[in-house]
Amino acid sequence: MFERLDTLVAFATVMLGVSLLITVLNQMIASLLGHRATYLKDGIKDLLETLDPTLVPYLEKIATDVLTHKLSSDSIFAHMGWAPGRWKLATSIKPDELAKVLNVVSAGKSYAPNIQAILGQINPTVAREAQLLATTVTALAPTAAATADQLVKEYVEKGTQTIGRLEAAFNSTMDRVRQRFTLQMRVWTVVFSLAFALAYHMDAFKIYAQLSTDPAVRASLNNVSTDLMKKYTDLTVQQQAGKTPDDYTKELSGTYKSVRSQLAESEPAMFELPGWSGWKARWMKTPDKNNPGETQGLDWSGLLRILATAALLSLGAPFWFNT
Numbered sequence: 001m002f003e004r005l006d007t008l009v010a011f012a013t014v015m016l017g018v019s020l021l022i023t024v025l026n027q028m029i030a031s032l033l034g035h036r037a038t039y040l041k042d043g044i045k046d047l048l049e050t051l052d053p054t055l056v057p058y059l060e061k062i063a064t065d066v067l068t069h070k071l072s073s074d075s076i077f078a079h080m081g082w083a084p085g086r087w088k089l090a091t092s093i094k095p096d097e098l099a100k101v102l103n104v105v106s107a108g109k110s111y112a113p114n115i116q117a118i119l120g121q122i123n124p125t126v127a128r129e130a131q132l133l134a135t136t137v138t139a140l141a142p143t144a145a146a147t148a149d150q151l152v153k154e155y156v157e158k159g160t161q162t163i164g165r166l167e168a169a170f171n172s173t174m175d176r177v178r179q180r181f182t183l184q185m186r187v188w189t190v191v192f193s194l195a196f197a198l199a200y201h202m203d204a205f206k207i208y209a210q211l212s213t214d215p216a217v218r219a220s221l222n223n224v225s226t227d228l229m230k231k232y233t234d235l236t237v238q239q240q241a242g243k244t245p246d247d248y249t250k251e252l253s254g255t256y257k258s259v260r261s262q263l264a265e266s267e268p269a270m271f272e273l274p275g276w277s278g279w280k281a282r283w284m285k286t287p288d289k290n291n292p293g294e295t296q297g298l299d300w301s302g303l304l305r306i307l308a309t310a311a312l313l314s315l316g317a318p319f320w321f322n323t
Contacts, residue, residue: 007212010221012323014207017228017263019317022192023235024256026185031252034086035184041067041089043177044098047169051118058111065105067093072101095167102166121165190314197310203302204309224262231259232321 030036044066045059055062066072067089093101099119106115196202211218235255 004212006218006222007208009225010211010218011204011208012320013221013225013228014211014263015204015312016225016232016317016320016323017259018196018202019313019315019320020228020232020235020259021256022189022196022313023232023317024252024259025192026188027235028252029188030185034089035181036091037067037089038086039177039181039184040091040093042180043173044093046176047166047173048118050173051121051166051169052114055111055114058109062102062105062111062115064089066090066098066101069101069105071104072097095170098170099166118166186316189316190310193310193313194307196313197306201302201306202309202313203305204312205305207309227262228259229321231255232317235317 041063044063048055048059048062072090072093102115103119106112211221
């Protein structure tokens, strides 16, 4: 029983380790291609277009000005002409910051009145609630002064907490932006999972079989499981803010090499790229006895096992960390 448990822990450790490598590559891609910033930019454009469709011709400039402004951008490349545009953009912004920066960047522009109109719009949900509250106060005041006073007080408190339509729409828009970014990262996870499984011929069934029969490998993997879980925790809280894409990539590269080294020490053959003969031997079936020198075609069962391994890896590091 305990041997079987050790095997499962070791197998989950292998999957977590490889998933960590994929996560590091994901974050490298997100940093170098500026995924967070570009999705945020698209979100601001969608938000402004929803609030005022006449701003469509200016959306690109407005969103760029907002995310490269010194009040919002956390990038050191914001004012460097040679840097790629997506490196200059802020990766996050708060609704109140967005309102302030929109007011600043639109000053003196032809679309300034449109921006001012947007900033002056009241959140329709709060306006409706306030109107209902006022109606209730009017109806109850003649017969229930105490209740009316309490409702008036609530009305005043609600008025002081009222947020504009921009801030209200911002929250729902950013929810969609996060969903798009998450989906983009899932796509990269699937791509890298397939790449790892195919390049290194990772067969989850063979890995599990080896772990179940080799106590030494199983023990070595169990020894590094705690360290790999710590690396996962560090990786999930790692922030790019204040770092250049190059520095952030180097930091991630160090993590990648560390995780890969730990896995390779536990299972030396896991990250060895096979030569041509090795590729042929792994992808093709045994030679056809009726035609010496000829193979019987692709080993479809082996290919399916590798694809199954890619599917397991695509579950992501969070899944294997929890496991």
